[in-house]
Amino acid sequence: NVFNDTTHVVNNGTDLRIGPVTSGANYFNSLVAFSGIDTVDLCYHSRCFFANDVEFNGPTRFGYGATSSAPRSAIFHGSLAQHIRGTTTVTPVIRNLQIDKTAADVLLDIPISVSHNLSLTSGNIDLNRHTLTLTSPTVAITGGGSGSYVMSEAVDNSSRLNWELGNVGSGSFRFPFGANISGTDYFIPATFSVTAAGVPVGSG
Numbered sequence: 001n002v003f004n005d006t007t008h009v010v011n012n013g014t015d016l017r018i019g020p021v022t023s024g025a026n027y028f029n030s031l032v033a034f035s036g037i038d039t040v041d042l043c044y045h046s047r048c049f050f051a052n053d054v055e056f057n058g059p060t061r062f063g064y065g066a067t068s069s070a071p072r073s074a075i076f077h078g079s080l081a082q083h084i085r086g087t088t089t090v091t092p093v094i095r096n097l098q099i100d101k102t103a104a105d106v107l108l109d110i111p112i113s114v115s116h117n118l119s120l121t122s123g124n125i126d127l128n129r130h131t132l133t134l135t136s137p138t139v140a141i142t143g144g145g146s147g148s149y150v151m152s153e154a155v156d157n158s159s160r161l162n163w164e165l166g167n168v169g170s171g172s173f174r175f176p177f178g179a180n181i182s183g184t185d186y187f188i189p190a191t192f193s194v195t196a197a198g199v200p201v202g203s204g
Contacts, residue, residue: 002027011036011058017044025049033086034060043095047071051078056086056110063095063116073098076106076123085109091133099123099148108132114139120148120176124185127152127159134161137168141176146187149178169197 007028009018015038018026025047033055034040042048043063063072073096076082081104084092093113099106101123108130115135120143125132127150134141152159161175175190 001025002029003032004029006030007032009034009036009040009042011038011040013038015039015041017041028052028054031055034058043072043074045072047073047075049075049077050082052080053083053085056084056088056092058088059090059092060088061093061095062097072096073117073119075100077101079103082106083109084112093135099125105151116140117142120144120150122148124149124151124178127154127161129154129156129158131160131162134163137163137165137171137173139163141174144174144176144178144187144189146178146185149176149185149187149189151179152177153179163192165194167197168194170194 007030018041027049029051031053032050035057038059040060042060048062062074074094075098077100079102084106088110091111091113093115095115096117097114098119098121100121105124105126107126107128109128111131111133113133113135116139118134118139118141132150150161152161163173165173171194173192177190178185178187
């Protein structure tokens, strides 16, 4: 399915699922906006390609479904700067988020969560003074480098990449940070290693 004009998805009933029955893709080439009182499950059994802004004005999830073999991914591509924006008070949840752009960045104007996979192929995610939450220690991060990273720099230190590790027993967790300094991209990942489970003390 290809959507070339601005697309509005409104759900005023129960859970709304959008996507081919088993596999395939939806292409959104203009703004796509979601609103309503109940969850919209976009990319339910499919991949969704976004070439423009995505707007959340109601509860939405990307890439959920009963078929484990289905791609169920939200892929931001193209050459335009893209904003994830909206007025929702419910943080949108994306199962598999892939950044694969030929130019420009994806900018957060609202907080979002990723529950399974974050793939950094080409292009950056600019947190833009907002929060990206990885909801489990099993979230996989693939790719990353000077051409694709999480840009967290902000003068007031308000950008956040939260990885909810819980009481994980052990593991190594790489945060794929980067920065653009005087027109040059630098990949500056930070790795957090856990050697034994413990009881969290305080907050941060």
